[in-house]
Amino acid sequence: MTEKIWEEKGLVVRHNFLELLEHWAIALSGFVLIITGLFQMPLANRYYISSLPGLAWSGDFIISLNVHYAASAIFVAAAFFHVIYHGILGERGMLPQKGDLKTSITVVKSFFGKGEEPPFHKYLPEQRLAYIGMIFIIAMLIISGLVKTYKNIYAPDLSEGIVFLATWVHITFFILFVLAFIGHMAAIILKPNRPMVRAIFTGSVRLDYARHRHPLWVAELEGGRKIPATVEPAVEEISEETVEAETVKTSTEPEMLLQKKADLQEADESEDLYAETQEEDVGGTDKTSD
């Protein structure tokens, strides 16, 4: 789709503007929903939150409910848009695949220095699992929230069982939503994942990062063309190696990846340094592409 390799800039476009908009609509409205949801508990007055400057409204259930409603409208619309739009477009990159659970365990172990990561596609297997988990949590929050809203406006005497169920589903999945949010934040604290963070702000990741961590994705984007695995070797020699890298994953590759990763981590501190490496990379890849 809009994913593409931007060789001159040393970047790979990972998300388009629309996807960023969807993410941030959900994220920001979700944050407001968590806060205003807590205000319904009611804790704003008890914990003197309503005494803080600018937060007097938090103790007013009518205002905080209206803020909750406003955020809900954005949250729900964005969620429905996301599922319908990407569903019709047939984008399945974030849906779990066979073996994701097993691979996820390997990946999580590798974060703690045990073993090595397998090569990734665009998304990590645990990202795909987390995505489907989040979809489920959000779906339950939306369904129960809509029932509660309907009850508030039209049917205060809706069956007690339904109202009770909706309320407790809403509370339970609220807790899961907060936990999922914490997990989501924890994932980006992990060093290997950090180069991905820029994608949710700018839409792109560094090409060198993508080549090393997401070779299957880059291979797909390059449409079966050879992957220039490294910069050093001469063009003629590279071709054979990269074909192997694409298909089999030679035993030397993980070592190379680790080496590169270590380089990346060192360079993580300085953006300028990156610009240089990227320029080098771009030069190298240009050569190989031609």
Place this chain on the structure above:
Amino acid sequence: MKKELLPKISRRSFLKTSAGITAASGLTVLPMAKKAHGATSGGLATLIDLSLCDGCVDWEMPACVSSCKTINKDVIPEPVNPIPQPWPRKTIEDWSKKKDVFNRLTPYNYLYVQKADVETEDGKRTVFIPRRCMHCDNPACATICPFSANHKMKNGAVVIDYDLCFGGAKCRTVCPWAIPQRQSGVGVYLQVLPDFMGNGVMYKCDLCHERLAEGKLPGCVEACPRKALLIGPHREIFALAEERAKQMNGYIYGKTENGGTSTLYVSPVSFDLINKALIKKPGEPDMKPDVQRRMVKTDGPGRIVLASPILGAAAGLIGAFKWFSRGKGGTKGGEKDND
């Protein structure tokens, strides 16, 4: 004259409605409830005729209050001692040593008789007003309860589940008359985090919900020696209230207040004058005519929320359609870039 005005609504017709309401399952509610705020027009309503109520002045305690107290005497368990101090706001409401108070609403007293010395054009007139929960048509106290511990039943009664209530008093804050009353040191919050969450249980009139289910009348209605309180099908009670108000050239309270309630006061004196004459203190509510249903301000945003799935899905469909209609060109362009 008095006899004529008295129950058209017999015990039998009341029981019939009650049974009909019980028989109506949850499924029948949805289509019935489509009309905003009129959700309970099929339920029960009570009429309190202030021209009949004399406050049982010669009695030690008004009959309705006495009956209510007797029926509900064992509702509240003995609070724990000491009552845990909530943190950080240290409010504790303990009425357990003042169970006998009957001249205001307390967690141990769900009904009391207000006295208003009203200055009318014809001189001073004393009005006695039995006060309790109005059982509103769209009760904010119930819909806004974070744990669904407060619910409007199909028969119109607004009932707090004392086993589920955390005593946050949100219901009292949103009630225009601040009816629900808190007793700290009892309830489920003690089992969770008593210092940090919850503060007891909220108590109020439940229209003798359990007695209604058994086919009995609410205690206050049954006990009133002057038949100043009546209960019956919503429509019939409303018609009767109109009729009585017309006959006495009087006024009705509770029909439009807070978006409509199922308690109608009929009075020969205007409620504006009564309200002015009333002493207003915690547990002693006012009678402000035309008091607004505050939740009305949330109905608009709520309707937008209910429409948002459709809006989101429609945008998704349009977006996908646009993508496909210009998709080929766009993809080609993308490929060209890579080439």
